[in-house]
Amino acid sequence: MRRASSFRAVAFAAAAVLVTGLLVTSLPSAVAAQSSTAVAAREPMREPPRNGLAGDYLAARAASVGRDSSSASAYYRAALKADPKNPELLEYAFYAVLADGDIDEAVKLGERLLQTDRNARNPNVRLVLGVRTLKQKQYAQARTQFGQAVRGPVSDLIATLLGAWAYQGSGDTKGAVDMIDRLTGPDWYGIFKDLHAGLVYDLAGNKKEAGKRFERAYKLDSSALRVVQAWGGWLSRNGQRDEALKVFQTFDAALPRHPLIRGAIASLEKGEALPRLVDNPQVGAAEALYGLGAALARREEELSLANRGLAYLQLALYLEPNHALALLSLADLYEAMKKPELAISVYSRVPQDSPLRRNADIQMSLNLDSLDRTDEARAQLGKLIAAHGDDIEAILALGNILRDRKKYEDCADAYGKAIDLVKNPTRPNWMIYYFRGICYERSKQWVKAEADLKKALELYPDQPHVLNYLGYSWIDQHVNLDDGMRLIRKAVDQRPDDGYIVDSLGWAYYRIGNYDEAIKNLERAVELKPMDPTINDHLGDAYWRIGRQLEAKFQWTHARDLKPEPDDLAKIEQKLKAGLEEPATAADAEKPKPAAGNDGG
Numbered sequence: 016m017r018r019a020s021s022f023r024a025v026a027f028a029a030a031a032v033l034v035t036g037l038l039v040t041s042l043p044s045a046v047a048a049q050s051s052t053a054v055a056a057r058e059p060m061r062e063p064p065r066n067g068l069a070g071d072y073l074a075a076r077a078a079s080v081g082r083d084s085s086s087a088s089a090y091y092r093a094a095l096k097a098d099p100k101n102p103e104l105l106e107y108a109f110y111a112v113l114a115d116g117d118i119d120e121a122v123k124l125g126e127r128l129l130q131t132d133r134n135a136r137n138p139n140v141r142l143v144l145g146v147r148t149l150k151q152k153q154y155a156q157a158r159t160q161f162g163q164a165v166r167g168p169v170s171d172l173i174a175t176l177l178g179a180w181a182y183q184g185s186g187d188t189k190g191a192v193d194m195i196d197r198l199t200g201p202d203w204y205g206i207f208k209d210l211h212a213g214l215v216y217d218l219a220g221n222k223k224e225a226g227k228r229f230e231r232a233y234k235l236d237s238s239a240l241r242v243v244q245a246w247g248g249w250l251s252r253n254g255q256r257d258e259a260l261k262v263f264q265t266f267d268a269a270l271p272r273h274p275l276i277r278g279a280i281a282s283l284e285k286g287e288a289l290p291r292l293v294d295n296p297q298v299g300a301a302e303a304l305y306g307l308g309a310a311l312a313r314r315e316e317e318l319s320l321a322n323r324g325l326a327y328l329q330l331a332l333y334l335e336p337n338h339a340l341a342l343l344s345l346a347d348l349y350e351a352m353k354k355p356e357l358a359i360s361v362y363s364r365v366p367q368d369s370p371l372r373r374n375a376d377i378q379m380s381l382n383l384d385s386l387d388r389t390d391e392a393r394a395q396l397g398k399l400i401a402a403h404g405d406d407i408e409a410i411l412a413l414g415n416i417l418r419d420r421k422k423y424e425d426c427a428d429a430y431g432k433a434i435d436l437v438k439n440p441t442r443p444n445w446m447i448y449y450f451r452g453i454c455y456e457r458s459k460q461w462v463k464a465e466a467d468l469k470k471a472l473e474l475y476p477d478q479p480h481v482l483n484y485l486g487y488s489w490i491d492q493h494v495n496l497d498d499g500m501r502l503i504r505k506a507v508d509q510r511p512d513d514g515y516i517v518d519s520l521g522w523a524y525y526r527i528g529n530y531d532e533a534i535k536n537l538e539r540a541v542e543l544k545p546m547d548p549t550i551n552d553h554l555g556d557a558y559w560r561i562g563r564q565l566e567a568k569f570q571w572t573h574a575r576d577l578k579p580e581p582d583d584l585a586k587i588e589q590k591l592k593a594g595l596e597e598p599a600t601a602a603d604a605e606k607p608k609p610a611a612g613n614d615g616g
Contacts, residue, residue: 068097079107082352084115102131113143113326118333122147138164138174139326145177146330149300154184168200169307169323176211176303184296188219206235210242211303213249214293222253233262238269240276241292241306241340247279248289259283271443272408274370301335304328309344313351324348336364339371346378355382373399377412384416392416407436411447418454427454427463445475449484456488464488482506483516490523499523514544522553525560533557541570548579552587559595567594 074090091108098104109124125140145160161178165171175198182191195212198204213228229246236242243266250259260283267276279289293299304327312324325348331341346361359382365375376399383392393416399409414429430451437444452467468485472478486502489495503520510516521536537554544550555570568591575587 068094079111082354084111087111088115088117088120100131102128105131106137109140110326113329114322116329116332118143118147118330136163138166138170142170142174142177143330145174145181146300146304146334149177149181149184150297150334152184154181154296157181157184168204169311171198171200172204172207173303173307173327176207177300179211179215180296180300180303183215183218183299188215188221191215192224206232206239206242207303207306209235210245210306211299213245214291214299214302217245217249217291218293218295218299222249225249226253237262237265240266240273241302244275244279244289245292248291251283251287251289252291256283256286259289274374278370297334298338301331301338301341304331304334305338305341305344308341312344312348322348337366339365339369339375343371343375343378346375350378350382355385358382373403373406373409377409380412381416384419389416389420405436407433410436414450414454418450421457423454423458427451427458427460430454440470440474442475445471445478445481448474449478449481453484456484461488461492477505477509479506479509479513479516482509483519487519487523490526493526496527500527512543514540514542514547514550517543518547518550518553521557525553525557530557530560534561546577548574548577548587549583551577552579552583555590556595559590564594 074086076087079087088108088111091104091111095101095104095108105124105128109121109128112124113121121143125137125143128137128140141160141164145157145164148154148160149157158178158181161174161181164174164177175194179191179194182188182194192212192215195208195215198208209228209232213225213232216222216225216228226249229242229249232239232242233246243262247259247262250256250262260280263276263279263283267273267280270276282289293302308324308327308331310324312322312328314324325345328341328345328348331338332345335341342361342364346358349355349358349361359379362375362379362382365372369375376395380392380395383389383395393413396409396413396416399406400413403409410429410433414426414433417423417426417429430447433447434440434444434451437447440448448467448471452464452471455461455464455467465485465488468481468488471481472485475481482502483506486499486506489499490503500523503516503523506516507513507520517536518540521533521540524530524533524536534554534557537550537557540550541547541554551570551574555567555574558564558570559567571587571591575584575591578584579587
């Protein structure tokens with residue numbers, strides 16, 4: 016099936032909204048980034064309707080399954096009023112309020128949990144209590160709590176880094192670094208250990224040792240955003256401006272247009288030194304929680320309220336509400352959890368003067384569109400584009416919204432404006448041409464569409480989605496049949512488990528009258544995407560052509576029940592009533608036909 020992949024506008028050029036964070040091995044590759052914010056005051060906890068203990072508990076569990084941390088925490092707390100010493104309720108409530116970001120309430124519930132026998136040594140509670148005492152500058156108490164928060168590789172690392180920042184808060188730089196250096200574990204610990212040892216030394220004014228640690232971290236991973244910022248910033252403050260500029264420019268060449276990197280380059284070119292990443296122990300601890308939280312957030316097996324990455328990001332923001340990288344990672348996690356309302360609320364907390372506010376506004380617009388608030392989304396992107404006509408990421412986001420909303424002529428125009436801003440297209444730009452090609456094809460401007468799809472392949476040879484779309488388009492129009500089949504087969508070779516691409520191959524065989532091969536591939540596509548109405552519809556057509564009419568009607572009925580597009584639904588219902596018309600002759604099928612819209616109009 017010639018199905019355009021719904022890539023997000025921002026994912027399109029890592030250049031913009033997605034930003035690389037700490038990249039580690041073994042641990043689910045650390046990710047994603049941005050930086051700085053004003054946090055809105057928390058709304059008062061709403062009182063849920065009283066349903067009795069059992070009712071409140073069941074409502075809380077349902078809210079947890081639905082990833083509604085606010086409702087879950089409210090219902091668990093209501094249930095606790097009826098059974099205040101129930102350790103299971105206390106534990107569930109603790110995790111729900113932690114996920115919701117109400118750290119003060121999590122502390123209260125955690126203290127109650129520690130009074131129960133089975134939770135007396137709960138490491139997660141100890142971690143939260145340690146963060147609270149570190150925020151209050153009770154550093155000795157914080158170290159004690161963190162010392163009891165170790166259990167497993169991730170917990171050991173975060174407890175050690177936070178304990179080190181508690182040592183630094185007491186003025187004991189040696190104790191902080193010794194604690195970090197004593198920690199042993201997986202290889203991916205190394206980048207976190209060197210980065211945070213360097214940050215501790217940097218805060219303490221030990222320039223020499225800070226530089227050694229930052230350089231070591233940079234050698235471990237020169238693509239890690241925070242490492243690049245730390246090392247480049249240190250170089251700029253220590254008489255090595257040209258080396259600092261080289262560090263940032265190298266990153267920019269690999270991942271262009273990152274706002275923080277571009278800002279650093281602009282400052283260096285003006286002769287300005289860059290500030291330290293960390294200016295107090297609380298910010299250092301927040302940085303540790305952010306680093307691991309961003310790494311874990313979307314890589315846990317379950318994107319649930321029990322997600323450790325979610326908890327770490329909430330704790331990071333408790334310590335440093337203006338940590339925009341943590342805010343953007345948290346919002347990104349909410350998007351993955353399909354909670355666009357929560358994502359919007361977090362994006363809105365990025366301050367207007369942050370270099371990353373524009374990124375937040377773009378993402379907010381995409382989330383508004385997902386809530387069918389498309390006019391608001393378009394208006395917000397329109398303001399960004401009006402203010403900065405060269406804002407290619409905002410233009411691409413607008414193009415993606417228009418494409419998803421089937422405004423094909425408008426989206427072709429939007430992508431065209433983005434293409435006009437790209438003076439020397441390179442491989443990462445393939446997707447703009449691909450998307451504009453889709454918009455041209457859907458608006459019946461095939462000559463322009465074909466040119467864009469070919470350009471996308473020129474920039475990124477053998478890109479499977481482009482191979483699939485161009486090959487299918489040729490076969491659907493009965494032109495370039497051999498080349499079309501070759502392109503689709505190459506796409507399937509690369510993506511044998513992509514139901515949409517396998518469907519394209521099956522439908523291509525159907526279009527040329529090879530029904531046996533069509534059925535083999537379409538059955539495979541249905542296995543891969545059983546809930547897709549178009550694929551089921553295609554399989555029904557193929558069954559009908561070889562006389563398996565009962566099975567054909569079953570597939571069409573299933574396709575109808577899967578809520579296809581209105582135009583497709585009408586065709587399916589007609590087939591259920593009257594079957595398929597007789598196919599064209601083989602000679603007709605092989606005869607090249609002009610494509611609709613070949614005049615480009």
